[in-house]
Amino acid sequence: MKTYFVDAFTHQPFKGNPAAVCLPERDLEADTMQQIAMEIGFSETAFIKPLAAGTYSIRFFTPKKEIPLCGHATLAASKIIFETTTLQEIVFINCEAVRLPIGKADNKIVMQFPVYETAALEVPNALLDALGIDAPINTRYSTKNKIILIEIQHAAVLAGLAPDFVALVQSYTDINGVLVTAQGNTADVDFHYRYFWPWAGTNEDPVTGGVQTFLTKYWAEKLHKNKLNAFQSSLRTGSMTTELINNQVLIYGEAVTLFEGIFKIDTGL
Structure with a gap:
């Protein structure tokens, strides 16, 4: 099986998010794909299969479970298709039959994703304590994604968070992760964020x-404003531009291919 490693949402090797x-x-x-994702160990592994000209199915597996949607693995898969074919536009179809149109603009890959609503949510103190957060500005919940959103005051505080992941998992159940965000403090970044998801994937x-x-x-x-610059202040860091258009969000990103090889799936599976 042809397999590639791609650093997504970056133009530099060893930055961004590897997929x-x-x-x-x-x-x-599905069990075999799950075993492969566990063996590779990245936060996501994408499996793509051509369905028709320019149309592909795509499935995403963390080391723990299959998830319906993943931005950086979609970007990575797009990068590989654009590098290995002459296609300029493609469409992915995920496990929920959601269509994800992909194109190019300004030397970046542009992904079109759906928009999901959030609702107000009261977050327990145990979860805030596990994250190291004292006074959140706002807390909300994405039901579709099963992700808690927490806004805090300062981007510098966000970058310095060092969660207690054992306590974090014990503080809440039946979610995929917690996203912490803060408004940008420089002219070139509108908002910062970090995503912790030991329930469904990796710690961060x-x-x-x-x-x-x-x-x-x-x-x-x-x-x-509808067009924004985002920065993820994780250890590896990464950035993207997003644009809200009606009920769709466009995500503009870059990626770097680092590895190409053969995964020998017929031995022992």
Whole structure:
């Protein structure tokens, strides 16, 4: 099985968020894809299969479970298709039959994702304590994504968070993760964020595109602008531009291909 490693949401190797992109030559069972994702160990591994000219199915697996939508692995898969074919536009279809049109603009890959709503949520003190947060500005919940959103006052505080992940998992159940965000403190960044998801994936996702399905709308309404620059202040760091257009969000990003090889899936599976 042809397999690629791609650093997404960056133009520099060893930055952004690494994803694996797998191109199986035959259908694989979900258990096999899960084992492969566990073996690779990245926050997401994408499996893509051509369905028609320019249209591909895409499935995403963390080391723990399959998830329906992932921004950085979609970007990574797009990067590989654009590098290995002459296509300029493609469409991915995920496990929920959601269409994800992909194109190019200004030397960046542009992904079109749906927009999901958030609702007010009271967050327990135990969760805030585990994150190291004293006084959040706002707390909301994305039901579709099963992600808690917490806005705090300062981007510098956000960058310095060092969660207690054991306590964090014990503080809340039946969610995929917690996203903490703060308004940008420089002219070139509108908002910062970090995403912690030990419930469904890894302790921290280095750069997360899928959360823009609700985070872009949150900041667009708050800042009264539809096109925004986002920075994920994880250890690896990463950046993207997003644009809210009606009930869709455009995510503009770059990616770097680091590895190309063969995964020998017929031995022992």
